[in-house]
Amino acid sequence: MELWFSEDFSGGSRFGARVTQVVASHKSEFQQIDILATEVFGKMLVIDGKVQACEMDEFVYHEMLTHPALLSHPNPRKVLVAGGGDGGTVRECLKHSCVQEVTLVEIDRMVIELCQTHMPGLASRLSEDSRVRVAPDDASKIIQQARNMDVILVDSSDPVGPSEALFQPEFFQELHTALSEDGITCLQAGSPFLGPEQVVKMALDLKKFFPVVHLLTIPVPSYPGGTWCLALASKADWNPRGDSGQLIRQRFQDRGLTDQTKYLTKDMLGPCFEVPAFLMSIFRREQQAVAR
C-alpha cells in the first residue's frame, strides 16, 4: 500500500509527502492533531490537515523566527512564545544564555504532549530547562495581561481556527503594550508567492503600531509555496543594513550561536532582511493607496 499525505493551498496548489506510518492521530478540544512518519520529511506534525513542523526543515523556520528577533535586542531576558507547542521555538530561545525566562503559551496541551512523546528533537527542552514555563492558555488573552516582555515570538498556525485572532490589528496593539520599551516581536506572515497581499497587509498593519517593521523571507520546503515570510517589528529604532546590522552579527558570536544553528549563519543576518522586488512593488502600491 502507498500512503500519501497531501495538503492543498488556495485550491490550486498541492504539497504531498509519502507516509511510512501514522504515528499518532487525535482529536483534541480544539483541533485534529496528527503525527506522521514520512520518507523524505521525517516526522511531521499536522494540525487540521496543515503541516506545522517537520523534522527535515523545522530548523529553518524556528531559527529564523527566533534569532533575528533575539539578536536585534541588546539583552533579551524575558521571552514569550505564543503558540508553538511543538517546542522548536523555545529550544532556539534557550540557546541565548542571556535569556532568563521563556513562557510558552499554547492553547492546546495535547500538541505539547504529543510532540514531547513523538518529536523530542523539538519538544524535549520544554520539561528539561528550568527557565521554561508552560502556560496552557489562549495566547491573545495572556498577551493582553503581559507587560515588560523583551521579545514576543508569535509561532501561530494559519489565520483560521484558534489562531485567527493572532492576525488582527487589535492583537498587534496588544503586542505593542505587552513589550518593554525596546521590545521586539516576530510573527509568521504567510506565503510571499501564493499570498503576497496578505503578507504586505500584515506588515502594513504592524507599521501602525511599531516604528520598525522588516520582512524575512525563508525557505521551508514543507510549507505551501516552499518559501515563507516572517514579520519582525520593533519598538526601538534600528536598521539591519547599517551599524545595527554589524551589531547583530557581533551578538551572534558573543552569545555563542556559532555552530549552534543548522540554517542561519552570521553572514546571513543582513541578507535575510532583503525583500524580493515583486513583494516590494506590492508594498509601494498599497502604501500609495493608503496615502491617497
Add this chain to the structure above:
Amino acid sequence: MELWFSEDFSGGSRFGARVTQVVASHKSEFQQIDILATEVFGKMLVIDGKVQACEMDEFVYHEMLTHPALLSHPNPRKVLVAGGGDGGTVRECLKHSCVQEVTLVEIDRMVIELCQTHMPGLASRLSEDSRVRVAPDDASKIIQQARNMDVILVDSSDPVGPSEALFQPEFFQELHTALSEDGITCLQAGSPFLGPEQVVKMALDLKKFFPVVHLLTIPVPSYPGGTWCLALASKADWNPRGDSGQLIRQRFQDRGLTDQTKYLTKDMLGPCFEVPAFLMSIFRREQQAVAR
C-alpha cells in the same frame, strides 16, 4: 472534473498543481513536452513529467541564472545559453545593453516552437531581437567547439535524459576551454534540501577547473523542495563579499537593470551568495574527505 498535475521527487515528495487546460501535448524526437494552464502557477512547461518553467515563478530562476553571472563579468558581449528553449534566460540576457550576441543551443526545436506559440512572455524575444542566434543542436557538442565566450549559462533540465552530459566533470572542463580568459558560467545545480549531496558534488567538481565557485540559493515554488541551487563558476578571481560585490551592485544600476527585474534587487546581489549552514557543513565534510 478535477484535473491535477503531479510531480514526484525522490519517491517521497510530491508537488501538485490544479490544471484548467491541457494547452499542448506532444512527443518530440527527444522527449514528451506538455504545456498546461494551471490555476495558481499560470502556464507551465512540463518535460517528461517534470516542471521546467511556469509563468508564476519563472522570473526568479531566469533572473538568477542570468544576472549574477553577467554582472560578475566586466563587459559580457558574447553569451551562450545551453538548453533553455523556453527563452526565459535569453530574455534576461538581452536586458544587458553590452551584450552583442546571445546563442541559444537547444537540442529540441519543438520546445522552442511550443513556447513561442503558448508562452510568449518567455519566448517572444527569440525571434524579435537581432542579437539572438538559435542553434538547434546538442549543447555539449557546440560547447566543445566554442571559444572566447564571455558567459555560458547552462539552463538544463535534471541530470537524466538529454541533459545528463551537462552534469559531468568532462563537460565542466569543456566549459572552461570555451570561455574567454575572464569568462563565467552559471549552471542549475539541484535541490539543497532534497539533494544536498548532489549540489555539493557539482560545486566541488567545478572547483577542479575554476578558481572561483559560488552557490546561489533561490526560491522556486514549482521546483521540488521549493528552493533551488545554482552554481556560478568564474575563471577570474573575485569575491561577492568584498570590493567585487560593490562593483556588481554598481553594474546593476549602470546597465539599467533597476525596475527591469521582478525578483532580484541591487541589495540582493551580495545576499544571494550566502549559503545555509547545513549545506556548508556538507561541503566541509566532503572537502575533508578529499583531503584525506
